[in-house]
Structures are given as structure tokens and as C-alpha cells.
Amino acid sequence: MQLTVKAHFNKQTKDSRKELIQFYVKGEDEKKPEINHLTREVVELEIEGVEQKLTCEFSKSSKDSKKTVLDFVVKGDTSADQSFNFYKMAGSDVTLNIVESQMSIDEFYGEDHEGIEYSVDDKGSVNVPDNQLSMDTLDEVAASTEEELD
Template identity: 40%
Template sequence: MTTAKLNVLFKKIQKDDKKEVLMFHVQGDELPHANELLKMPGSITMLNVEESEAGEIGAEFISIQRDNKKTVLKFHIKRDVDEKVNKLYPHAGANVSITLQPSQMSIEEFYEEPHEGLEYSVNPDGTANIPSGQIEMDEVVVKH
């Protein structure tokens, strides 16, 4: 996996009820690590703003837009259970160094809602043993 390190302007951080949007600008007509970066949109990346204490954050790399003055990098962050994004707010509007690395997580996994699983054990014959009191397949009603 290739890691791209960039000096950028942390242009915007915006929060709504489902996700947070981060936008970075790379100034100038040259884009360091252009080949690697152009392959990343539409995938999950590990994003790190080096000046913050947030550490790596999983983010969907939404888009990269280039013109003759700047390149705009846009990311969506979901499920900020560790409140890492809050540690980024003081850096919005400033020049920062970011590192980007492709993640092995798929977009489906990234947006999957967390849920409680069932407790079970696997018998030697390969069948599952579910403790009483939990839902069984016969009890599941499919609604269309």
C-alpha cells in the first residue's frame, strides 16, 4: 500500500446527522502523489492530520477535483464513535500535513450499521448451538 503525504489547506469541516465532510485544498498546479491519489476516490482511506491528536480516521474518499489553481480533496466520515473528528476542528482553516493510505475496508463495511450478534457455539458436527432465550430462525418473520 502506498502512503501519500501532502501539505494542504484544511478548507472545511461540516457536520450533519449522518456524516461529516472534510475538504482539503492542495494549492498550485502540481499534485504530489498524483498517480496514487487519482486511484483512491470511491474507496475507503485512512486519513491522518499530523498536527492533531486524532490519529488515523477511516474516511470515504469522495472526490478529487483539479483546476489550474488548486486540487480539492473531499472525504466523508461516518461513525465517529471515538470522537476523533472533534480533535480536527481546531485545525480547520489552517495549513496542515495529511497522510492518506488505502484501507482494506470496503465501502459496504464502512457504512454497515453496527448490530448486536447472537451468542452461539459450534458443535463438533458443524451445527450451531444457540442458548435458549434468543431468537431462532423459525421465529423470524420476513416483511415485504
């Protein structure tokens, strides 16, 4: 699901535990039912004209007589250079694209786990850091798996 709204990028705050961003939606866009459907989901936020995307939990939306407030918790491993141009837009009116992520809430808040670290670039290519896995390691894993099966 995808949602596009005209909003005011109200604020961005960060403390030792989490990073929050808040938008005010006014006018016809605040009546869109998709806002409620995406609340409590992991989403990708984009601001029109900014290359960076942020992975966030759409933590809540609240409505009063003047505006609808959208609050997001930013994924903890977002780097400063990744979000710099995004946060430069704070205090201005923006066109906000909210796209439902395939990541679950458990994955979003998940602890470190065993496995291979990797990243996926914009073209869909997977990048694995050097010295994380070798052919020798793969051979050892395959051999131990075969022994367990025997």
C-alpha cells in the same frame, strides 16, 4: 498505498446524515497520480502533529486552474473526543497523510450485523466489552453445532 500532500484544511461540516471534510491541495502535490488511485476508497486520514486518525471514504477529487479539492466522508461512529484535535486544524495549512484502509466501501457503510463487538488499540490488542460472551455461551454454541453435524 500511502500519499502525503501539503494541503489547506478548508472545512468540516456535519449534518444529520453525514460528516464531510475538505482539503485544498496546491502546487506540485496536486499533480501526484496517487490522488486519483485513492479516490472512492476507504482511507485513514492523518494530519502531521495530530495523534488522531479518521476513517473516511475519499469521495471525490476535483481540479480547477487554481487548486485540487479533496472531499472525504467521515465514518459515522467517529466520536467527538476522537476527532477534536483533528478538527482544531481546520482553516490552516497541514501535511496530510492519506493511507489506504483494508476496509471495503461495503464495510464502511454497512449496517449492524451479528457478531461480537470489539475494538483494536494502537498496539494491535483486541478489546471486547464485558458481558458480551461467556464460556457458557461458547459451550452452548459448540453443543448445538455438534448436534447439527450428527
